[in-house]
Amino acid sequence: MSRWAKQIETQVGIPTVCVAMDNIVHYAVTYIREYYTGMPLRFVAVPFPFTGQPKAVDVGYVTGKDMLNGGPLMASVVSALTSPLTANEKISGAPANESVEPRLLPPDTEDNLRALFDAKEWSDYNWINLPTEKKVMAMLRGTSHKPDEIIKTVTITGGARPLSVEKVAISAVMAGASPEHFPVILALATQAPFGNSTSSMANMVVINGPIAKKLKFNSGTNAMGPYNRSNAVVGRAFTILSKTAGDLRNNVNAWESLGSNFQYNNILYAENEDNLPDGWKPLHTQMGFNPDDNVVTVGTGWTSISSVGGSQELYPVHYLMRDYMSSLTASGSAATIVMDPTVAGLLQTAHGFKTKEQLSEWFSQNAEKTAGNYWGNGVIQSTVVPLALQGLEPYAGWRKVPNETMIKPFTNSRAIHIVVTGGKIQTTWFVTDFGMRRGVKIDDWA
Amino acid sequence: MKAQILAGLLLGSLAALPAAVSARPLPKNAQQTADSGKSASSADSAKEKLPFPNVPRITAEEVEKLIRTKGNVVIVDTDDSMSYGAEHIKDAVNIAYDPTVDVSNEDQTLQVLPGDKLIVFYCNCPHEEDSAPMVQEMWQLGYAHDKVKALQGGLTRWEQLGYPLSGTDLPKGSQEKGE
Numbered sequence: 001m002s003r004w005a006k007q008i009e010t011q012v013g014i015p016t017v018c019v020a021m022d023n024i025v026h027y028a029v030t031y032i033r034e035y036y037t038g039m040p041l042r043f044v045a046v047p048f049p050f051t052g053q054p055k056a057v058d059v060g061y062v063t064g065k066d067m068l069n070g071g072p073l074m075a076s077v078v079s080a081l082t083s084p085l086t087a088n089e090k091i092s093g094a095p096a097n098e099s100v101e102p103r104l105l106p107p108d109t110e111d112n113l114r115a116l117f118d119a120k121e122w123s124d125y126n127w128i129n130l131p132t133e134k135k136v137m138a139m140l141r142g143t144s145h146k147p148d149e150i151i152k153t154v155t156i157t158g159g160a161r162p163l164s165v166e167k168v169a170i171s172a173v174m175a176g177a178s179p180e181h182f183p184v185i186l187a188l189a190t191q192a193p194f195g196n197s198t199s200s201m202a203n204m205v206v207i208n209g210p211i212a213k214k215l216k217f218n219s220g221t222n223a224m225g226p227y228n229r230s231n232a233v234v235g236r237a238f239t240i241l242s243k244t245a246g247d248l249r250n251n252v253n254a255w256e257s258l259g260s261n262f263q264y265n266n267i268l269y270a271e272n273e274d275n276l277p278d279g280w281k282p283l284h285t286q287m288g289f290n291p292d293d294n295v296v297t298v299g300t301g302w303t304s305i306s307s308v309g310g311s312q313e314l315y316p317v318h319y320l321m322r323d324y325m326s327s328l329t330a331s332g333s334a335a336t337i338v339m340d341p342t343v344a345g346l347l348q349t350a351h352g353f354k355t356k357e358q359l360s361e362w363f364s365q366n367a368e369k370t371a372g373n374y375w376g377n378g379v380i381q382s383t384v385v386p387l388a389l390q391g392l393e394p395y396a397g398w399r400k401v402p403n404e405t406m407i408k409p410f411t412n413s414r415a416i417h418i419v420v421t422g423g424k425i426q427t428t429w430f431v432t433d434f435g436m437r438r439g440v441k442i443d444d445w446a
Numbered sequence: 447m448k449a450q451i452l453a454g455l456l457l458g459s460l461a462a463l464p465a466a467v468s469a470r471p472l473p474k475n476a477q478q479t480a481d482s483g484k485s486a487s488s489a490d491s492a493k494e495k496l497p498f499p500n501v502p503r504i505t506a507e508e509v510e511k512l513i514r515t516k517g518n519v520v521i522v523d524t525d526d527s528m529s530y531g532a533e534h535i536k537d538a539v540n541i542a543y544d545p546t547v548d549v550s551n552e553d554q555t556l557q558v559l560p561g562d563k564l565i566v567f568y569c570n571c572p573h574e575e576d577s578a579p580m581v582q583e584m585w586q587l588g589y590a591h592d593k594v595k596a597l598q599g600g601l602t603r604w605e606q607l608g609y610p611l612s613g614t615d616l617p618k619g620s621q622e623k624g625e
Contacts, residue, residue, distance in 0.1 A: 414561050438585060
């Protein structure tokens with residue numbers, strides 16, 4: 001909102017006032033003002049939530065009080081648009097730089113340093129390895145890349161931060177990783193920071209290639225549980241480096257209302273490549289990598305629905321998966337189905353899916369939901385509606401049908417990924433709405 | 447006593463966490479990557495000078511023919527919404543590219559674009575500076591490389607050829623021209 005308001009004021013020359021929600025407006029008038037716009041924009045605030053309310057409630061907000069100054073809202077709007085600039089508001093120029101942390105902290109006791117890391121929100125609040133220079137140097141020996149090499153520039157609200165190899169090494173040490181994990185973590189760093197939104201966004205990380213066995217990532221029993229060191233520490237490193245590089249601090253830049261427990265480890269596991277049915281390719285080779293390439297793939301989503309108990313002959317497993325998919329947003333057709341090798345085998349032998357791609361296409365053709373269910377989702381409202389209103393099909397057509405009309409929202413079968421992992425203990429699976437980005441080659445970071 | 451020992455061990459040896467550098471926005475085109483040298487042929491010096499040379503271009507003539515023959519194509523305008531409202535290629539949809547924020551911020555919207563059609567991004571810039579990053583991001587999202595392209599010469603070239611446009615800045619009485 002600040003961005004658009006600044007654009008209207010500076011480029012078009014129209015006085016502008018921002019109407020923000022009470023829960024977040026203080027962020028706009030402090031952090032955003034200080035670090036992003038470089039100009040004092042005027043705000044008024046209404047209660048939250050705004051969307052999803054009966055119209056009478058929203059009308060009440062407009063006729064009610066400005067939550068910032070307590071006066072009538074519309075009077076505040078008029079005043080913001082018409083009153084002369086104050087001396088403070090006449091200050092213009094580049095935004096202030098953030099304060100710069102020193103590369104080395106001054107010596108202190110362990111307790112004090114741990115307290116400092118907590119106070120700065122530089123951790124996930126689990127026990128960390130304090131990143132001494134000696135430990136960080138040891139971690140850096142896990143790669144041929146130089147410590148000052150910039151992996152990427154992370155754009156944060158109001159600025160940009162170069163993410164160097166050394167900074168990633170610090171996070172890796174804190175997470176408890178070993179130097180042999182470091183190339184995986186560097187590859188992950190190219191995807192940092194992890195996804196974050198106001199609803200419970202989370203991430204999924206899949207390891208493919210020979211490195212999964214070499215570093216003993218778990219792709220068997222309890223692949224997605226707390227039973228493996230490599231899965232635990234590499235997943236955690238992604239959290240720590242995302243929080244620090246992405247400046248994700250609670251109620252400062254991190255605004256998930258409920259949050260997500262998945263963010264502690266980012267659902268990191270390896271694909272069980274040894275137990276894929278014939279004809280089913282590993283995730284990374286589906287993306288065009290060679291089977292011997294070592295690849296880490298990051299997905300982002302919100303929802304994960306687990307099957308319960310074993311699959312039953314009465315109702316084929318892919319039918320049940322399809323039914324569960326009707327609960328997903330279908331935003332961008334994104335879905336990732338994670339299944340035990342026994343389920344994959346069942347789908348191939350009993351139900352004739354010779355490849356993962358055939359199964360994805362079947363889901364695309366058969367997963368349905370009502371138009372009302374589809375449009376009733378907030379993410380769909382913010383991402384799809386603008387394009388539907390501009391005429392993009394099939395969405396424009398779906399806007400015109402009655403709410404109860406069934407639609408097939410997974411229009412892009414390539415966005416439906418199938419990953420096989422687990423210990424062949426039970427025919428279980430997860431249906432998730434995680435959208436997978438293209439994988440990153442770990443070998444490039446060795 | 448123990449605390450003193452720990453302090454001594456840590457003396458001058460604790461690496462600071464990544465906290466901060468400049469808060470200034472990225473300059474325009476800052477996301478041009480080092481791919482430049484890898485993909486361009488040394489024999490093709492003109493191509494080497496283009497930003498994002500690994501991003502395939504499509505000519506305005508080719509796009510216009512696809513539209514005219516009802517080909518499976520979606521046109522995406524990457525300018526800001528005000529510029530889009532003022533003037534855009536007829537039937538194009540708007541997904542703005544903002545060089546000051548990471549292009550992945552647009553992922554949720556970009557993924558709405560169909561995977562079975564040719565998607566052509568364009569900008570009002572001479573060398574696809576704002577449309578080419580969107581093409582690269584679509585690849586990251588798993589879209590096929592041959593299904594996503596940047597319009598060579600962007601809106602300027604389209605206008606030069608007199609192809610159909612829409613928008614509020616077009617001659618009064620008609621919000622479309624070029625048909």
